Amino acid sequence: MDQRVTLKELARLLNVSISTVSKALNDSPEISPQTRKRVKELAALNHYVPNMLAQNLKTKHTRTIGVIIPAILPHFFAEALHGIETKASELGYRIIICISNESIQKEAESVQTLIKGQVDGLIMSLSQETQAKTEIGHLQPIFSHKVPLVLFDRVLNQIECDKVHINDSLQAEQATMALFNSGCKKIAYFSGISDTSVDDERKKGYLEAVKNLGGSRKVVKFDPRDFPDEKLKKLIETRKIDGILASDELSAILVMKSALNSGFEIPEDLSVIGFTNGIMSEHFRPSLSTVDQHAEQQGKLALETMVDRIEGKLPEEYVEYKLETSIIHRKSTRGKVPQLTD
Template sequence: MKQHMTLKDLARELGISPSTVSKALNDSPEISAKTKKKVRELADLLQYYPNSFAQGLKYKRTKTLGVIVPAILSNFFSMVLDGIEEKASELGYRIIICISKESLEKEKLAIDMLIKSQVDGILLSPSKETQASLNIKHLQAPKNYGIPIVMFDRLIKEIEADKISINDCLEAELATMELIKSGCRNVVYFSGMATTSVNEERKQGYKKAMENSSATARIIEIDFSKDEGEKFKSILEENSIDGILTSDELTTVQTARNVLTCGYKIPKDISIIGFTNGKMGENFMPSLTTVDQKAKEQGEIAVQTLIDRLEDKLPLESIEFILKAEIIHRESTKNAMIPI
C-alpha cells in the first residue's frame, strides 16, 4: 500500500505549521479564507485523508461496497444494480449507490465520498466525460488505500482493475450480420452514446460486418433530444435505409418511433436491432429485437469478483470476464434467410 500523505507532509509542502493546516481543514475562523483554500486544494491534489481514517482503511472491513453508475434511468444500469444488490445481500454485504450523471466531477466526488465511507471495494462503470477526457487520476486513488475496483460494461484499459463486460465488437458484428442475412442491403449504425468505450467497440463490430459483406458502412450520430424529425426523414430517404443497428435501448426506441412517424413499416420497410434487453423495447409496438447484454449477470459477477478479490481468492494480476450475449428476436426484424 502506498504511504499516505500526513498532516506534517502537507504543512511542509505549504511552509506552514501542522496546527494551521489542521485548523484550515476544520474550517476554523482563526484561519483566513485564502489559507483555507490553499490548504484544501493541496490536500485534494495530494489525496490527503486524516491519519486515523487512513489507518482504519488499512485494518478494518465494513462489509460495504460502493457502486458508481453513469445513470439510473437506463434499463441496463437498473438491471445491473438489481444483480449487484441481490448478490451483495446474498453474501452479507451492503451497498452504497452513487450516480455520476455522466459527469467527471460527480464521479470524482463519489470516489472521494466512498473512500471516506470506508467501503471495502468499488464497482464502477465510468462516465462519458471520464472516458472522453481520459482524466483518470481519481480512479487510481482507491488503490492507495487498499480499496479494489471492479469495472463493468464501460472499461478503461489504462486502469488496473478486474473487468466484467460482453464483447461489444463481436456482438455488434453478429447483430449486423443478422440484419444482412434477413435481406437488408443498406444497414446503418445509429449512435446515441458518443465517447463511451462500448459505443466505439460496437462501431468497430458494425464496420467489420459491413466490410466482410462488401457493403458501405454508414455511422450516424443522432441526438433525439433535439427536434431532428426532418433531418431523420431525409437520412432514411437519401440512404435508402432498410436496416438499422442502434447503440442502446433508448436510441432504439426513439429510432423506431421516428421510423414509424416517417411512414415506414417495421420490419417490412426497415428492420431494427438495438442493445439492452429492457422493458421499453420489449413493450414497444412492434416489440424490438435486441442484443441481451446480460445486465443482471454482469452485476452479479462483478460483486462476486470484488469479494473474491477482497478475500485473496484471485491471482495478483487483474482478470477480465467476458460474457456471451445473445440476440432476442422480436417483431422488429424479419427471419434471417438461412443458406441451403
C-alpha cells in the same frame, strides 16, 4: 442513534466482564453454556444491536462495497444495480450507491467519500466524461489506497483492475450480420450515446461487419432529446437504408418511432436492432430485436468478483470477463429465412 444498550451496560447488568459478554454473544466456545444463555437473553430483552462502527474499527473491514454508476434511470443500470444488490445481500455485503451523473467532478467526489467511508471495495461503470477524455487522475486515490476495483460495462483499457463487460464490438458485428442475413442491403449505425467505450466498440463492430460485407457505411450521431427525423426519412427514401443498428435501447426506440411516424413499416421497410434488453424493447409495438446485455448478470458477476478479490480467492493477476451474449429476435427484424406467411 441514541440510548442504545452497549456491551458495557450489559456487563454491568449481569455482573460479568465486557469480554465475557462479547464472547458469549459471538458464541465463543470459551464461555459456558449457562452464561451464554443468560447473556443472550438479556441482550435480546434489551434489543441489543452491536455497533458496527466499533466492530469495523477493530476488524478493519466493513463488508460494504461502494458502487458508482453514471445514472440509474437507464434500464441497463437499474438492472445491473439490481443484480449487484441481490448478490450482495446473498453474500452478506451491503452496498453504498453514488451516481456520477456522467461527470468527472461528481465521480471524483464519490470516490473520495466512499474511500473515507472505508468501503472494502469499489464497483464502477465510468462516466461519459471520464471515458471521453480518458482522464483517470481522479481515480488515483483508489490505487494509492489499494482499494480493490472492479469495472463493469463502461471500462477503460488503461486502468488495471478486474473487469466485467460484454464483447461489444463482436456483438455489434454479429448484429449487423444478422441484419444482413435477414435481407437488409444497406445498414446504418445510429448512436445516441456518443463518447463512451461501449459506443466506440459497437461502432467498431458495425464498421468491421460492413467492411466484410462489402457494403457502404453510414454512422449517425444524434442527441436523444432532438431526434433527426428528416435525416432518417431521407436516408430511407433516397439512400435506401433498410437496416439500422442502434447503440442502445432508447436510440432504437427513437429510430422506430421516427420511422413509423414517417409512414414506414417495420420490419418491412426498415429493420432495427438495439442494445440492452429493457422493458421498452419488450413492450413497444413492434417489439424490438435486441442484443441482450445481461445487465443483471453483469452486476452479479461484478459483485462476485469483488467479493472474491476481497476475500483473496482470486489469483494475483486481474481477471477480465467478457460475457457471452445473444440476440433476442423479436418483431423489429424479419425472420432469418423470409417466410411467405408472417
